Amino acid sequence: MSMSFSSVTDVLSAGFDTVIDVRAPSEFAEDHIPGAINLPVLDDAERARVGTIYTQQSPFLARKLGAALVARNAAAHIEGPLAEKEGGWRPLVYCWRGGQRSNSFAIILRQIGWRVEVLDGGYKTWRRLVIGMLHDTPLPHRLVLIDGNTGTAKTDLLHRVRALGGQVLDLEGLANHRGSIFGPMGGQPAQRGFESRLAEELSRLDPARPVLVEAESSRIGEVTLPARLWRAMCAAPRIDVTASRPARARYLAEAYADLTEDVSKMQARLDQLVPLQGHERVKTWREMAEEGAFAALAEALMGQHYDPRYEKSRARHAPDGIAEFDLGDLSVGARDEAAARIVSLLNAR
Template identity: 90%
Template sequence: MSIFFSSVSDVLNAGFDTIIDVRAPSEFAEDHIPGAINLPVLDDAERARVGTIYTQQSPFLARKLGAALVARNAASHIEGPLAEKEGGWRPLVYCWRGGQRSNSFAIILRQIGWRVEVLDGGYKSWRRLVIGMLHDQALPHRLVLIDGNTGTAKTDLLHRVRLLGAQVLDLEGLAQHRGSIFGPMGEQPAQKGFESRLAEVLSRLDPARPVLVEAESSRIGEVTIPARLWRAMCSAPRIDVTAGLPSRARYLAEAYADLTEDVPTMQARLDQLIPLQGHARVKTWREMAEQGAFAALAEALMGQHYDPRYEKSRARHSPDVIADFDLGDLSVGARDEVAGRIVSLLNSCSN
């Protein structure tokens, strides 16, 4: 039995015990329904083998081999990840188009007695819902941007505001990237995977309440913010946060501890600035990193590179600034205080 959904929210709130993606691991890695687990009925090599036989020999031989492989892999899943599932377990299964792979697996699971449903249209139907939400339809959310120079703890404030009960959209967290050459936080999702994560978060936010978003460029590492969201961000009112350069430098040296513990990687990232800053200046920065002078390096990077670029970018726009908060020494207490003031401001915007 296939089940049809008309929105991202409908899929995510359908109440299935487990969502099972039976596509090959490479397909799953590129994108999948958030929260799904991957139980491939054909792995990448098997899928390629069946496809080759289908095109070069005959569809019949391909289906026969595919059936044997699906049965063998299904047995492994039933004896492994699914071994402890009770009789009332209710999964949703999907493949690429909701065709042979998902239906073959679902038939086997139904024979056991589990209440299985197959996603009508498979992954492609999910992808259409995401595209519709992010690219075709107007976003209903009211965005408020938090903006400020590098090192003003914007991401940290975003997290503190969330803990105080306000709605936030953490784009850098979804992209697994901090938005600069020092930004990678592990492997980034593919563009489709990023959009699925984004659609999931947006679907859970209340359009009647404002959503705090950190000001970003249109690209975060290797992923791109969907155009409709980007336009909404560009026109959104802003909260500016400020702090002195020495305080920002000390904060960044602590916040980027993962990089300060890996000097060769930091120096490799600094080399990316040679086309913009020249060999001599980058050589000085590399020497600072080698000497462990990370606060001084952060101050030099912001004063000579990031702050001028930020001011040049801001001069091209006329943002609607609704508040300006000074973070002082960027201590935990100062960040807590400003986070509280931001929440109060957002609450007033809800009324």
């Protein structure tokens, strides 16, 4: 039996015990319904093999081989990841478009007695709902930007505001990127995967309450913000946070410990600035990294690269300022105090 959904929220709140994506691992890696597990009925090599036989030999032979492979893989899943599932278990299964892969697996699971549903239209339905939410529909949420120079602990403040009950949209967390050349935190999601994460996060937020979001460019690493979200951010009221450059330098040296502990990685990131800053300046920065002068390096980067670029960007995209908080020495206490004041400000809007 297939089940239809009309929105991202409907899918995510349907209450299934497990959402199973039976597509090949490469398809799953690019994008999937958040929270889904991957139990492929055909892996990438098997899918390619069946497709080749279908086009070059015979659709009948391809279907026969496909059925054998699906049955074999289904047995492995039942004896493995699904072995401990009880009789009342209720999964939602989907493939690319709700066709043979998902229905074949669902039939086998139903014969066991499990209450299986198949997503009508499969992944393509999910993707259509995400596009409708992010690209075709006006954003219903009331955004408030938190803005400030590099090193003013904006992301940290987002997390503190969330811990105090404020609504937060952490775009850098969703993109797995810290928003600068030092930003990558491991593999970024594909564009589609990022948009699924974003749609899930937005679906959890109450449009009646303001949402705090960090001021970003339209690109975070390799992913691009949906145009409607970006326009809403450009028009949103702004909370400015400030701190002295030495305080910001100390904070960055601590916050980017993963890079300060790996000088070669840091130098590779610095090399990306050669087209903008020239070989001589980057050479000086590389030497500072080699000497372990990370606070001085951070201060030089801010003074010669990040702060000037920030001022130019702000001149182009400067929404209304509604408050400004000086974070002083950026101590934990100062950040806690600022977060509490931001929550009070949001609650009053």
